[in-house]
Amino acid sequence: MLRRGILRHIPFILPFTLRANLLRSGTHASREEEGVYLHTLAPVTIRRGHAFEDGFTFRQALSKKAKIEFIDQWGRPEEGIDGGGLFKEFMTQLVEEIFHAQVPGLFSATEQHLLYPSRLPRILAEGYGLDHYRFIGQMVGRAIWYGILLDADFAGFFLNKWIGRSNYFDDLPSLDPSVYQGLLYVKNYEGDTEEDLGLNFTLTEGEGGEEGSGETRMVELSPGGASIPVTRANRLQYVYLMANYRLNRQIDAQSRAFSEGLNQQIPRRWLGIFSTQELQHLVSGTSRYIDLDDLRTNTVYSREYTQTNHPVIARFWRVISTFPEEDLRLLLRFVTSCERAPLLGFSELEPRFCIHPSSSSQDRLPTASTCVNMLKLPSYSTDEVMKSKLLFAIRSESGFHFS
Structure with missing residues (x-):
């Protein structure tokens, strides 16, 4: 009762990590309950390159746990079992389409590249309506619910709307x-x-x-x-x-629609225990430095890379320990689709950061399966080759693909 009263009236006397853990523990129980009958879930079919359009069509099913099935550009179903990775991949594509100019008109950006809803006349001119904002709010809520980090930075005055605050x-x-x-x-x-x-x-x-x-x-x-x-x-x-x-007035209807969708997933009373800056951390993680020790502790390996002290794995950690912060963020983005560390550390990354052997060729570039946070790393024989191939891949995203 005391903790509940503190959360309701003076939440900010509690550390942010404690409040975030309370939110996570509350959503974790609900996530487990949702996943009990996975075989009974309705499938949601998503065409490559049409995540927003198809997701909006299936918005009712996506308001709860759903089985994502992708269709390739030739209309053929892709193989894959959605244990969470396909939903993350869907969210990655959705964010790319909505917030990075593939779906024009719904969001504008400040001079600092922070996102907020576009003016209603512009939205209507592009053929969208308030239901699209409800859907986006719903999906942002699902991402917070599942701890999926999104590559989207929102303006503070828009974040105020999430918790019912007016701007001045x-x-x-x-x-x-x-x-x-x-x-x-x-x-x-x-x-x-x-x-x-x-x-x-x-x-x-x-x-x-x-x-x-x-x-x-x-x-x-x-x-x-x-x-x-x-x-x-x-x-x-x-x-x-x-x-x-x-x-306020200019984005009122859009913000209310977004918040309605968001609050379907996470009640406003829970969002209200966070500041706007902390809400942004819930969405996209923190901008603090990448803790390599934490990442290494929470990394898993597959096939021959599971061997103790495997030389390729030792080489990988030795090489990236020389990377500047900017390149570490590029590496994280390359593998997980988000350049920021998980909110409460890499133990929260789901699925865990994984390194998987892909080839013995010294000419092959590393690739990544962002839906399962997997780096597919060839068995490079020297530090110099590994460093050059990794840097080329993460700086150009030449190895980026979904699988």
């Missing part, structure tokens, strides 16, 4: 620093505000398509705003209403 003027720099500076100028202007600035309680925005193109429309910040000049007496109200529109 001081949040505006996270969306648009230039608008923030402009409003600061209005707020602190010493001259004749009405005569010199010529503003009223309206703003102009594009109707749809790419930002800054297409038809424009006028939005009144308050009823009759077109006929209300901004004066020294009402400029604080103008600044507040402008910030409120940009941070």
Whole structure:
């Protein structure tokens, strides 16, 4: 009862790792319950390159545990049993399509490349609706539920919406620093505000398509705003209403739809025990350094690489210990599809980081099966060859494929 009261009223006195473990333990029991009758689960068929389209079609089935079945580009079912790896692969493809420009219009990015919902006119112009945001929220919730890290960084003002918080003027720099500076100028202007600035309680925005193109429309910040000049007496109200529109009103419907889908998976009372920065950590892991000792402790091996002190495995750890942090992140992304370490360490990576023998050829590059976090490593005979092949593969992603 005491812990429950603390979580409800003063959660931040507890360490983040403890709160994250409480969330994980709560979802773990539910995940086990979902997986009891795996053979009875409805199959969800996903075409390669159409994860968002097909996932949206099967959104009801995907709201719970489902069996993912992939179809290749020729319409043939791919072999594979979904013990969790295929769902991770589906999520990886889904994130790539939604957040990395293959599905245009649903999300925009700040100057810091942080994601937030696009304006509703643009969304409608692209042929999408609020149900698409519910589906995306649902899938982000499933990823948090299963501890699957996503390559997606969200803007703080959008993360506020996940836990029911409004945004205020001081949040505006996270969306648009230039608008923030402009409003600061209005707020602190010493001259004749009405005569010199010529503003009223309206703003102009594009109707749809790419930002800054297409038809424009006028939005009144308050009823009759077109006929209300901004004066020294009402400029604080103008600044507040402008910030409120940009941070809250403009993305309100999209954010509520996203949150509805998210809260179907994880109740808001659980999300509310985390700050916005911590919520981002739940989604995509931490940006702290890669702990090689932790990774090595929690790595598994297959076939001949399971032998104690296998020379190729010893060489691998010796070689990557010389990598700078940037290359370690590229290696992690190459194998797991996410460059960040799991939230609570590599023991939480599911499936575990695995190194699998692939070839004895010294010319072959390493490859990876991201759906099962597996590095397929040829048995290179020297440190120099292994280092050059690994760096070439992870820097160019030339060996990246799904299997």
